[in-house]
Amino acid sequence: MASNLVHGREGALYLSTASGDTAYGSEIGYTNSWSLSMSRDIAEVTPLNSNSKEYVEGLVSGTVSAEGGFRIEDTHFEKIINRFCGVQGATDTSATDITDGTLYFHLFAKLIDTAASSDNITGAKYVVPVLSNGFTANANGGEIENWSFEGTVNGDVLYIASTDSADGIPKKA
Numbered sequence: 001m002a003s004n005l006v007h008g009r010e011g012a013l014y015l016s017t018a019s020g021d022t023a024y025g026s027e028i029g030y031t032n033s034w035s036l037s038m039s040r041d042i043a044e045v046t047p048l049n050s051n052s053k054e055y056v057e058g059l060v061s062g063t064v065s066a067e068g069g070f071r072i073e074d075t076h077f078e079k080i081i082n083r084f085c086g087v088q089g090a091t092d093t094s095a096t097d098i099t100d101g102t103l104y105f106h107l108f109a110k111l112i113d114t115a116a117s118s119d120n121i122t123g124a125k126y127v128v129p130v131l132s133n134g135f136t137a138n139a140n141g142g143e144i145e146n147w148s149f150e151g152t153v154n155g156d157v158l159y160i161a162s163t164d165s166a167d168g169i170p171k172k173a
Helices: 075-081
Strands: 012-016 031-044 055-069 102-110 123-138 146-153 158-162
Touching (some): 031 146, 055 102, 055 123
Antiparallel strands (some): 055 146, 123 146
8 A cells, every 4th residue: 555654764954044935944954853743722611501611712832842963063053052042153253142033944744855756756844933942952971962942833834745846845865
């Protein structure tokens, strides 16, 4: 039986600081995982003298998280660090101010597959406007140093499935 399931190895995390579904920015190298969790408010509206509870749906909210291997002087990764720490690199002798505001995570479930017989292999992604909540850097003598990021969804999330890079899904290298 054929399946449209996608293996996790097809995923990627791209980051941009500009809005728009086609401006996917740059890949954050050595990302191990990303997660998007969405929920909807539910408000109880049960009237008096009722035998069962009743509810109405409210607004959607969510969280996003990502983690990966720590890379020194990766300018794309430093955009995440910059939300929490001043960044000063070997090529820049002045610390960059901590930047507040929204990041746009492009959470790819699958890039367009260029190894296929045609480019008509559908890719998929979520475009998530994110406010930064937390950043963790971890060091362990027996492991690769790693990082994790947590954020709050700040607006509408967009899901895109397409065979066209003009829709903001890059081709797999």
